[in-house]
Amino acid sequence: MQDTSEGSYxxxxxxxxxxxxxxxxxxxxxxxxxxxxxxxxxxRQKFRKHFSPDDIEEFLSLIYKTARIVAIHHSVRDCRDEKDNFILETAVRGKADYIVTGDKDLLVLNPYRGKKIIGFREFENIMQELKKKGKL
Incomplete structure (x- = not known):
């Protein structure tokens, strides 16, 4: 479960x-x-504390327009919470470098098949480092 401070972050x-x-x-x-x-x-209502409905719809629109959609076949079964296996499979099939999550059931698997599983704060740190190096 994500607390409000994480939602704001x-x-x-x-x-x-x-x-x-x-x-x-x-x-x-x-x-x-x-x-x-x-x-x-x-x-969900709890996100409306942090985002306006317009911001949410704008973000979803961006994802729908720009994300690369990967077909999965539900063949991965490595997460202790079976409902999260599709996230692992998406990363593997999509050849992702990172899985960014706050889910402890996923974070404990880091690294997973060459993918780094990191939290939001670590992702932000990586983004800041890339900006400093002029890569973003």
Missing amino acids: FGNLLTGLDDHILDGLLEVVISDEQLEEITTVLR
């Missing part, structure tokens, strides 16, 4: 990522299942 992290996505500097790899989950979760 996640909101701050998203600020500015849209430019990197639109500029092709950051690629979002996602499955249909993840799109559905993100859409459902972001529209």
Whole structure:
């Protein structure tokens, strides 16, 4: 479960990522299942404390327009929470470098088949380092 401080932190992290996505500097790899989950979760009442409905819809629109959709076959069964296996499979099939999550059931698997599983704060640190090096 994500507490309100994490929700607020996640909101701050998203600020500015849209430019990197639109500029092709950051690629979002996602499955249909993840799109559905993100859409459902972001529209929950608790996120309205941190995002306006327009901001949520704008972010979802960006993801729908720019993300690379990966087909999954539900063949991965390595997570202790079986409902999260599709996230691992999406990363593997999509050849992602990172899985960014706050989910402890996923974080304990780091690294997973060459993918780094990191939290939002670590992702922000990586983004800041890339900016310092002029790569973003």
